Amino acid sequence: MSVNLKQLAEALGISQTTVSRALNGFPEVSEKTRRKVLDMAQQLNYSPSPHAKKLATGKSKTIGHVVPQSDHMMINPLFSDFIAGAGETYSEAGYDMLMSIVPRDQEENTYYKLIASKRVDGMMVHAPLVNDTRIALLQKLNMPFVVHGRSADDDDSYTWLDVNNRRSFERATRLLIDLGHRRIGLLNGLESMTFAQRRRMGYLDALEDARIDADPGIMFSEDMMEPYGYRRMHELLKHKNPPTAVLCSSILPAMGALRAVQEAGLEPGRDVSLVTHDDMLSFLSNSGDIPMFTALRSSIKAAGERCAEMLIEAIENPQRDPTHELWETELVLGSSTGPPQRP
Amino acid sequence: MSVNLKQLAEALGISQTTVSRALNGFPEVSEKTRRKVLDMAQQLNYSPSPHAKKLATGKSKTIGHVVPQSDHMMINPLFSDFIAGAGETYSEAGYDMLMSIVPRDQEENTYYKLIASKRVDGMMVHAPLVNDTRIALLQKLNMPFVVHGRSADDDDSYTWLDVNNRRSFERATRLLIDLGHRRIGLLNGLESMTFAQRRRMGYLDALEDARIDADPGIMFSEDMMEPYGYRRMHELLKHKNPPTAVLCSSILPAMGALRAVQEAGLEPGRDVSLVTHDDMLSFLSNSGDIPMFTALRSSIKAAGERCAEMLIEAIENPQRDPTHELWETELVLGSSTGPPQRP
DNA sequence: AACCCAATTCAAACCGCTTTGAATTTTCGG
DNA sequence: CCGAAAATTCAAAGCGGTTTGAATTGGGTT
Numbered sequence: 001m002s003v004n005l006k007q008l009a010e011a012l013g014i015s016q017t018t019v020s021r022a023l024n025g026f027p028e029v030s031e032k033t034r035r036k037v038l039d040m041a042q043q044l045n046y047s048p049s050p051h052a053k054k055l056a057t058g059k060s061k062t063i064g065h066v067v068p069q070s071d072h073m074m075i076n077p078l079f080s081d082f083i084a085g086a087g088e089t090y091s092e093a094g095y096d097m098l099m100s101i102v103p104r105d106q107e108e109n110t111y112y113k114l115i116a117s118k119r120v121d122g123m124m125v126h127a128p129l130v131n132d133t134r135i136a137l138l139q140k141l142n143m144p145f146v147v148h149g150r151s152a153d154d155d156d157s158y159t160w161l162d163v164n165n166r167r168s169f170e171r172a173t174r175l176l177i178d179l180g181h182r183r184i185g186l187l188n189g190l191e192s193m194t195f196a197q198r199r200r201m202g203y204l205d206a207l208e209d210a211r212i213d214a215d216p217g218i219m220f221s222e223d224m225m226e227p228y229g230y231r232r233m234h235e236l237l238k239h240k241n242p243p244t245a246v247l248c249s250s251i252l253p254a255m256g257a258l259r260a261v262q263e264a265g266l267e268p269g270r271d272v273s274l275v276t277h278d279d280m281l282s283f284l285s286n287s288g289d290i291p292m293f294t295a296l297r298s299s300i301k302a303a304g305e306r307c308a309e310m311l312i313e314a315i316e317n318p319q320r321d322p323t324h325e326l327w328e329t330e331l332v333l334g335s336s337t338g339p340p341q342r343p
Numbered sequence: 344m345s346v347n348l349k350q351l352a353e354a355l356g357i358s359q360t361t362v363s364r365a366l367n368g369f370p371e372v373s374e375k376t377r378r379k380v381l382d383m384a385q386q387l388n389y390s391p392s393p394h395a396k397k398l399a400t401g402k403s404k405t406i407g408h409v410v411p412q413s414d415h416m417m418i419n420p421l422f423s424d425f426i427a428g429a430g431e432t433y434s435e436a437g438y439d440m441l442m443s444i445v446p447r448d449q450e451e452n453t454y455y456k457l458i459a460s461k462r463v464d465g466m467m468v469h470a471p472l473v474n475d476t477r478i479a480l481l482q483k484l485n486m487p488f489v490v491h492g493r494s495a496d497d498d499d500s501y502t503w504l505d506v507n508n509r510r511s512f513e514r515a516t517r518l519l520i521d522l523g524h525r526r527i528g529l530l531n532g533l534e535s536m537t538f539a540q541r542r543r544m545g546y547l548d549a550l551e552d553a554r555i556d557a558d559p560g561i562m563f564s565e566d567m568m569e570p571y572g573y574r575r576m577h578e579l580l581k582h583k584n585p586p587t588a589v590l591c592s593s594i595l596p597a598m599g600a601l602r603a604v605q606e607a608g609l610e611p612g613r614d615v616s617l618v619t620h621d622d623m624l625s626f627l628s629n630s631g632d633i634p635m636f637t638a639l640r641s642s643i644k645a646a647g648e649r650c651a652e653m654l655i656e657a658i659e660n661p662q663r664d665p666t667h668e669l670w671e672t673e674l675v676l677g678s679s680t681g682p683p684q685r686p
Numbered sequence: 687a688a689c690c691c692a693a694t695t696c697a698a699a700c701c702g703c704t705t706t707g708a709a710t711t712t713t714c715g716g
Numbered sequence: 717c718c719g720a721a722a723a724t725t726c727a728a729a730g731c732g733g734t735t736t737g738a739a740t741t742g743g744g745t746t
Contacts, residue, residue: 004701024704052731055704069427076424076427080419084412087444091444097442099426100434101426101431119439226598226627227630283420283566284569348734359734360734360736361696363734392731393733395732396733
């Protein structure tokens with residue numbers, strides 16, 4: 001059905017060495033020979049054994065993703081959109097994607113094993129924590145990697161791609177303030193992750209700028225899921241001094257919040273304003289002429305694509321310095337915002 | 344840092360053969376020797392090279408998933424929940440998961456290449472179509488695989504795990520009929536996929552049983568996304584003869600539908616009844632004492648786990664006959680259903 | 687002590703590719 | 717036409733395991 005290198009070489013009456021070089025584009029093989037080899041390879045349906053190749057070269061053409069199991073870090077759909085983007089890019093570049101889903105307590109060990117056994121040429125790091133040990137480990141092992149997000153602000157010793165979360169939330173908060181809101185709630189993600197911290201800081205920056213005191217009573221930090229948004233919004237609407245606007249860290253709690261608002265018979269954008277960060281999840285599209293939500297928009301799938309490019313770049317040019325990209329979000333006006341109701 | 348088999352053998356003063364056999368649990372090695380080998384392996388931090396092992400054995404201990412790119416077949420979050428379940432099981436069993444995200448037109452070729460190059464020991468097939476060529480290909484190549492879903496009803500020539508979609512939707516429809524509804528809308532998934540076809544049949548079964556004529560004007564078949572549910576429900580509410588209840592194929596359009604209902608100032612369960620199939624997506628939990636939606640529930644993550652088990656089983660016992668599991672859904676009463684309003 | 691059979695252990699071949707260092711063939715100026 | 721340099725090609729040695737077939741060791745008999 002298909003042959004190996006040796007058989008191909010025999011069929012051609014040429015040494016394996018030359019055949020191998022012809023196929024891999026080495027310059028010292030004559031064009032005439034190369035053509036013959038390529039033709040015959042095609043004809044005999046030759047395809048090299050990746051295992052043998054990996055063993056011989058020590059390279060695996062594979063990129064690893066380690067995903068902790070009970071995943072509070074990576075909300076499912078965010079993760080899969082990122083994977084979709086990265087995966088396409090890997091395929092185009094001829095890389096395989098190896099995905100390891102392991103219990104949280106085996107996460108580091110999994111990194112270690114994947115690397116020690118040379119199963120991967122590079123790693124993608126998701127959802128960095130404030131003080132992330134994975135980064136230190138990867139640096140120590142000298143393995144190329146890209147972080148989606150950042151750990152500390154000032155650490156440029158590794159390659160990352162991040163959204164300017166702080167600026168983004170500052171803008172959103174400012175928008176609400178400019179509309180006249182003085183009491184703005186925050187439904188943030190889990191603040192053990194750096195992006196959530198930066199979002200809160202942006203929010204606080206804008207409040208401080210407008211000399212509005214932050215009220216911890218209307219600021220929350222939980223997993224970005226639909227019921228979270230619903231529950232908290234429900235509470236907020238009953239608050240003795242309810243916010244007139246709420247800022248959400250993801251479209252999932254935003255939908256929950258919307259549900260609570262509608263259920264209370266209120267109209268979003270008139271009775272309560274909502275702004276959300278929107279990762280452009282394909283199955284929850286917030287689009288249309290006038291989108292449902294006013295949103296800070298940044299495609300997480302595009303981030304996946306770009307991170308993959310950066311990682312492949314880093315793998316193939318190990319000597320290069322780390323690079324960084326800080327993406328600004330797009331602020332899209334939807335129907336969920338408006339000036340506050342005057343009492 | 345870590346040694347290979349040869350070095351380990353030298354350190355022990357024993358042949359590689361014996362060391363290899365000791366490590367792999369062959370019976371012909373004496374217990375005394377085995378103990379010495381294991382101890383030394385531990386001490387020298389020996390770990391076998393997977394590449395070498397794959398080359399020598401021809402087995403890859405890897406399971407492949409091929410995902411078409413512009414994925415109308417596999418709604419993102421459904422897919423990732425399934426992956427999460429399968430991935431955990433793979434890890435526990437010592438298998439790697441290889442994920443290929445490729446353009447639709449390269450899908451078959453990708454299967455072929457993964458198999459021909461021996462990169463995988465088995466494949467997981469998602470979202471079977473009515474006449475699915477992947478299944479024929481895998482059977483021809485004699486590669487173990489499991490289908491999540493089924494292609495034709497009567498084909499037991501391969502291993503599958505499916506939800507009893509027909510029965511499930513029949514039950515749901517019957518529930519609505521029993522509540523007094525006579526006009527029931529359907530927001531189905533894309534009917535190029537077999538599961539959606541079966542759901543429609545179940546729905547039609549129940550209608551016919553109750554001698555209710557089906558009305559194609561209130562039956563839809565699209566990608567299971569939030570905006571679909573919103574848009575169609577919005578239309579249905581304006582219909583000259585609007586349905587009093589609507590059946591949704593997934594919680595995503597169900598949420599869209601709910602949004603439309605609430606936006607119209609109606610109360611779900613009183614003014615309009617909604618029933619949905621619920622895959623128990625972790626980030627959209629439809630739980631609580633009284634769940635938001637009356638739902639047909641079946642965990643897609645659990646399906647992923649079980650499919651993975653079945654696949655590993657098939658890989659390790661190639662001679663066994665194909666197995667099948669048809670799961671019944673759980674019918675959970677939520678607050679989104681009630682008798683129709685009497686005019 | 688000699689012998690046989692079973693239990694262990696081993697040297698070497700093999701999996702399929704890359705790469706080193708040497709050998710062979712071409713090319714070309716003189 | 718010759719010899720040296722340049723261009724090609726090749727045999728063999730890895731990469732790090734598994735597995736075959738033979739060799740060695742050990743225990744039990746006579």
